[in-house]
Amino acid sequence: xxxxxxxxxxxxxxxxxxxxxxxxxxxxxxxxxxxxxxxxxxxxxxxxxxxxxxxxxxxxxxxxxxxxxxxxxxxxxxxxxxxxxxxxxxxxxxxxxxxxxxxxxxxxxxxxxxxxxxxxxxxxxxxxxxxxxxxxxxxxxxxxxxxxxxxxxxxxxxxxxxxxxxxxxxxxxxxxxxxxxxxxxxxxxxxxxxxxxxxxxxxxxxxxxxxxxxxxxxxxxxxxxxxxxxxxxxxxxxxxxxxxxxxxxxxxxxxxxxxxxxxxxxxxxxxxxxxxxxxxxxxxxxx
Numbered sequence: 001x002x003x004x005x006x007x008x009x010x011x012x013x014x015x016x017x018x019x020x021x022x023x024x025x026x027x028x029x030x031x032x033x034x035x036x037x038x039x040x041x042x043x044x045x046x047x048x049x050x051x052x053x054x055x056x057x058x059x060x061x062x063x064x065x066x067x068x069x070x071x072x073x074x075x076x077x078x079x080x081x082x083x084x085x086x087x088x089x090x091x092x093x094x095x096x097x098x099x100x101x102x103x104x105x106x107x108x109x110x111x112x113x114x115x116x117x118x119x120x121x122x123x124x125x126x127x128x129x130x131x132x133x134x135x136x137x138x139x140x141x142x143x144x145x146x147x148x149x150x151x152x153x154x155x156x157x158x159x160x161x162x163x164x165x166x167x168x169x170x171x172x173x174x175x176x177x178x179x180x181x182x183x184x185x186x187x188x189x190x191x192x193x194x195x196x197x198x199x200x201x202x203x204x205x206x207x208x209x210x211x212x213x214x215x216x217x218x219x220x221x222x223x224x225x226x227x228x229x230x231x232x233x234x235x236x237x238x239x240x241x242x243x244x245x246x247x248x249x250x251x252x253x254x255x256x257x258x259x260x261x262x263x264x265x266x267x268x269x270x271x272x273x274x275x276x277x278x279x280x281x282x283x284x285x286x287x
Contacts, residue, residue: 001084003038006205006220006251007284010265012073013277020046020066020073023267027077028060029204030252034085045074055261057200059254064267075265081251083207089246091143094232099139101196104231112198112229118190119258120169127170130156131191146192146228146238153188153240167259181241182224182259188240189226198229202237203262205251207285220285224259225250251285 008027031037042050048064055061064075096102104112122128134148158178170190173179179187185201192199206223225239225247237247254262269275 001082002287003080003082004207004251005284005286006077006079006081007282008077008205008222008264009282010073010075011280011282013280014071014269014271014275015277016272016275017069017071018269018271018275019069021268021270022066023064023073023075023265024263025062025064025075025077025266026059026203026254026262026264027062027075027079028253029079029081030059030254032252034083034247035251036082036084038080038082040079041077043074043076043078045072045076046070057255057257059256059262083248083251085246085248085250087246087248091230091233091236093142093230097142097231100135100142100145101139102142102231104198108198108229108231114257115200115229116193116196116198118193120171120186120190122171122190122194126174127187127191128194130174131194135195142230143236145195146197146230146236147245149191149195150188150238150240150245151243153184153191154243157184157187159184159241184241185224185226186259188238192226192228200227200229200235200255200257201225201259201262202227202250202252202255203259203264204253205283205285207249207251207287209287221283222264222281223250224262227255 028040029037044064046068048066051063053061134152160178162180167186168179168183170187173183173187189199189201202225205220207220227235227237229235256262
């Protein structure tokens, strides 16, 4: 077990006073058996009203409303957690799902819903053909297939950080041969879905004390990965960016169907179009 402190500070600057519309924040770490939240605080400048709710996935979402005009917006989130995930997890997969292909139960299929269907067009079947190349035999070992698929993403795609908003489609990532961690996560998730797996995308933080992980600057950073539902084992974590299985160094904030649903800070302002000067993000994950 390790105790970690996560600071995520976002600063927006404007060249003149603007009116801020409500902002949506997803910054509070997601509690689970492996993650205990010790404290969490979000400070906002200028003064604002912060209300909390849970979205359809059970993620903690804060809505921030403002009453004054300003030329700066600072959102400073600090959380302390205890992380107790195993570095080498053993997955107790149900006998019915040890080999792929397998069939989810009727209840599982209903509850997985849209998480089991591709979210991006694959009109030529490019993604599905690429994913099916990892199916070594019929039947084949389920966990080995998923590990091979995750490793295959890292072998096919060159990591490249991107500061611009948005995520590439899986076929764009395959065609370009490069992408950020969120592109890796989306490609893996959509490939798994094309094979019939229920899959969700996870946004959060990467703890990287040895600075040996891809997609991190310093001891930690924001990060994206995916989880696949396998009967018996439940949701299994795959980080294709780092070719890893399990979440011993991952701190989830949000699980979603589509990466666009997991933006840490989202909002807008009313003012002149040239008023916006820039945004700065600082993330620190320390023990």
